[in-house]
Amino acid sequence: MLSLKEKDRPIVRKLLCAGCCVRCVLRFCCVGTCSAYRRSYELLAFISEESSPQPHDASGEEKTDEPPNKRLRIDEGSTEASVTAAQTDSDICPVCLGVLQDFCDPTFAKQVSDAVKNQQYEFNSLVLTVSLPAQLSVREHSCWLHVKKEIREKSMCLGKEDVIQVKDAFKWAVQGKIGQELGAAVLANVSSSCEVSVGFMHPETEEDCHFLANTCPDCFKPTKNKASIFTRMAVVKALEKISEEKFSRHYPCPPKKTNTRCTALDTTCLHTSVFIAGRYNKFSRELPQTPWVIDGERRMDGSVEELIAAPLLSSFRADGKLCVGRPNQIRIPNCRRCVCYFQMTINQSSDKIRVRDLQIVTREATSRMKEGEEEKTKTYSALIWTQKAIDSTDLEFLANIKDLKIAQKTPLRVLHRRPLAVRPRLIHSMSSIYLDGHHFTLKLCTQAGTYIKEFVHGDFGRTKPNLCDLMKTNADILELDVESVDIDWPPAIPD
Numbered sequence: 182m183l184s185l186k187e188k189d190r191p192i193v194r195k196l197l198c199a200g201c202c203v204r205c206v207l208r209f210c211c212v213g214t215c216s217a218y219r220r221s222y223e224l225l226a227f228i229s230e231e232s233s234p235q236p237h238d239a240s241g242e243e244k245t246d247e248p249p250n251k252r253l254r255i256d257e258g259s260t261e262a263s264v265t266a267a268q269t270d271s272d273i274c275p276v277c278l279g280v281l282q283d284f285c286d287p288t289f290a291k292q293v294s295d296a297v298k299n300q301q302y303e304f305n306s307l308v309l310t311v312s313l314p315a316q317l318s319v320r321e322h323s324c325w326l327h328v329k330k331e332i333r334e335k336s337m338c339l340g341k342e343d344v345i346q347v348k349d350a351f352k353w354a355v356q357g358k359i360g361q362e363l364g365a366a367v368l369a370n371v372s373s374s375c376e377v378s379v380g381f382m383h384p385e386t387e388e389d390c391h392f393l394a395n396t397c398p399d400c401f402k403p404t405k406n407k408a409s410i411f412t413r414m415a416v417v418k419a420l421e422k423i424s425e426e427k428f429s430r431h432y433p434c435p436p437k438k439t440n441t442r443c444t445a446l447d448t449t450c451l452h453t454s455v456f457i458a459g460r461y462n463k464f465s466r467e468l469p470q471t472p473w474v475i476d477g478e479r480r481m482d483g484s485v486e487e488l489i490a491a492p493l494l495s496s497f498r499a500d501g502k503l504c505v506g507r508p509n510q511i512r513i514p515n516c517r518r519c520v521c522y523f524q525m526t527i528n529q530s531s532d533k534i535r536v537r538d539l540q541i542v543t544r545e546a547t548s549r550m551k552e553g554e555e556e557k558t559k560t561y562s563a564l565i566w567t568q569k570a571i572d573s574t575d576l577e578f579l580a581n582i583k584d585l586k587i588a589q590k591t592p593l594r595v596l597h598r599r600p601l602a603v604r605p606r607l608i609h610s611m612s613s614i615y616l617d618g619h620h621f622t623l624k625l626c627t628q629a630g631t632y633i634k635e636f637v638h639g640d641f642g643r644t645k646p647n648l649c650d651l652m653k654t655n656a657d658i659l660e661l662d663v664e665s666v667d668i669d670w671p672p673a674i675p676d
Contacts, residue, residue, distance in 0.1 A: 192328050199327060199435035202274035204281035204354065208345040209328060215353040218285070275435060276324045277347050278317065278383050279442030285354035289445070293355075294362035296448035297377055301498065302517045304375040304452070306366040309356045311348040312380035314443065315416045316389035320436040321347070322420050322428065327435040374453045380446035385439050387411075392431040393419040455497065456547050457511040458671035459524070459539035461489065466660065468533050475597060488534050492526045510547050538674045549670045557668040558609060561633050563623045563661045569654035573615040579623070579651075580612050590643040592635045606631040620659075623648075629666075634658050 189210045196206045204218055273279050283289070325341050352369070359377070360367035390411040394401045397419035401410040420428075428434075463485055472487060473480045490511060493499070498517035524539040585608040591601050607628040614622040625633065632644065637658040639647035649656050 191331055195328055195331055196324070199324065200272055200275050200438050201324065201435075202272075202277060202279075202282045204285070204350050205274055205276045205324075205347075208347070208350050209324065211343045211345065213345060218281075218350050218354040219357070273439055273442050275438045276317070276320050277443075278314070278320070278381075278386065278439060280313065280317075280347060280381055281350055281354070283442055284381075284445060285351065287358050290355050290358035291362055292445075293359055293377065293379060293448045297363060297450050300450050300517065302375060302450050302452060304365055304373075306368050306373045307360075307363070307375040307377050308368050308371070308373040309352055309359065310376055310378045311351055312378065312446075313348060313413070314381060314383045314386070315411050315413045316383065316386045317347060318413060318416045318420060319389045319393070319432065320386075323432055323434045323436040326425055326429065376451045376453075378449045378451070381443040382446060383439075383441070383443045385441045389432070389436075390416050393423065396427060396431065397422050452514075452516050454544070455499075455513045455516050456542050456544055457493065457513065457539060458542045458547065459536050460666075460671070461485065461534050461536040463534050463663075465533040466662070483531075483533070485534055488531050489527055489536060492530055493523055496523050496526065512547075538671055540671060540674060542671060546671070557629045557666060558626055559629050559631075559666050560664045561623075561625045561627065561661060562664055563625065563633060563637065564659040565621050565623050565637060565648070565656055566659055567619050567621075567652065567654050567656045569652075570618040571615075571621070571652075571654075572618070575652070576613040576615055576621055580610075582608070582611055582651075584609055585646070587631075587636060587647070588645055589632050589635060590640075592632050592640050592643065594634075595632075604630065608636065633661055 192210060193206055196209055201209070207217055274282055321344070322341075325344065356367040356369070365375075393416060394410065400419040400422065401415050403410055404412075467481065468488075469481055469484050470486065472484045493511060493513060497513050499513045500515040524536055527534075527536050527539070587606050587608060589604050589606055591599050591604075608631070609626040609628070611626075612624045614624075616622060623637075625636075627633070627636075632640075634640075635644040635647070637648045637656055639645075639649045
């Protein structure tokens with residue numbers, strides 16, 4: 182049974198006379214039982230008995246020939262109220278604007294569920310979020326002021342914060358039906374990887390909030406990402422500041438009835454990003470790390486990012502991706518499903534790369550790679566050409582250089598996609614293998630983020646010191662291979 186008490190009766194009457202729907206009556210009576218919003222016919226039995234007394238004939242018997250819209254009619258076998266008290270079926274609640282009247286039934290729950298199914302998401306649980314028009318906060322405040330006097334007279338210790346929110350009442354009424362349709366648990370106050378969003382709009386009452394911009398102008402600031410200054414948060418903030426007397430001068434209490442109901446917006450579904458970590462080897466010097474596009478023109482075919490991400494996007498049915506680094510970390514936003522067996526698919530798709538230790542990780546775990554950006558070292562092997570003829574003794578001094586500090590201005594070759602800056606870097610160690618009078622192999626261990634090509638040829642003096650300065654001759658790099666990235670992440674997976 183509903184937890185309504187004798188003291189609630191005058192409030193119920195006042196709300197019904199204002200045209201409020203059954204569920205809004207429950208809310209303002211601070212009924213916090215979820216099942217009450219699914220079984221509102223129990224409330225109606227109470228309301229009809231106490232708020233709409235029937236006329237009696239001369240014998241004292243109650244007359245039963247009143248018009249149908251004035252009396253209570255209950256279908257005992259139904260869990261949904263198909264009745265009204267003190268109002269007709271066509272009346273629109275002036276507080277929730279029909280949200281708790283027309284959108285809490287199985288028909289709307291199926292409409293939401295079908296929209297999710299059409300987007301082909303796979304999940305075991307979900308969270309339902311609700312977006313309501315900002316003007317509902319104004320109407321709620323108006324109705325609260327309307328019943329506040331009654332509450333004071335009855336010495337009831339109730340505050341506005343005790344009123345059940347529209348979105349909570351809506352969730353309690355429909356989320357069980359949506360979960361049943363989708364075969365998934367609908368979680369409350371718990372995070373889930375899948376979020377289903379339901380929204381409403383009501384153009385007729387959009388100007389309800391406008392008086393607040395004049396009375397509390399500091400609460401409404403234009404923002405770049407919002408189409409209107411009348412956001413729900415701004416309206417709530419203004420309602421907290423405005424006095425009851427000033428509010429009542431600008432807005433009627435209770436709120437006026439409307440001619441139209443809220444309209445449901447398209448249901449949207451969003452899956453939290455999935456993070457995949459792993460390591461890879463690249464077997465082609467012609468394959469760039471990311472798509473190489475300059476001035477809108479594609480310069481090279483394929484990239485490491487595309488070869489790894491494409492099979493994953495297809496498997497996860499995702500909207501986009503972000504792939505960075507060796508070891509690699511891939512963020513897959515809004516995926517329709519989560520699959521675990523994708524390493525073999527990637528390795529079979531191309532002979533230019535090979536991945537290993539691919540695994541789903543948490544968002545928090547990805548910070549391990551971020552933390553290692555400045556700490557990790559990378560080992561390279563480079564084929565070097567020198568303008569001046571050399572012999573093996575000219576290279577011996579390189580092995581004695583340890584932790585050489587260099588300053589690298591953003592290279593000309595990446596200036597179109599990197600900000601101009603001077604970056605300090607370390608060359609931890611170097612060694613060499615003499616090949617002939619103009620060629621040798623240079624082995625380097627450097628701080629991550631070092632531009633190796635520019636360290637070799639100097640980039641027109643943008644990297645100092647450079648190999649040309651050290652060897653006192655012009656030099657250039659002919660081939661460059663990354664041999665290892667020294668960071669112990671992600672964890673190795675046994676074969």
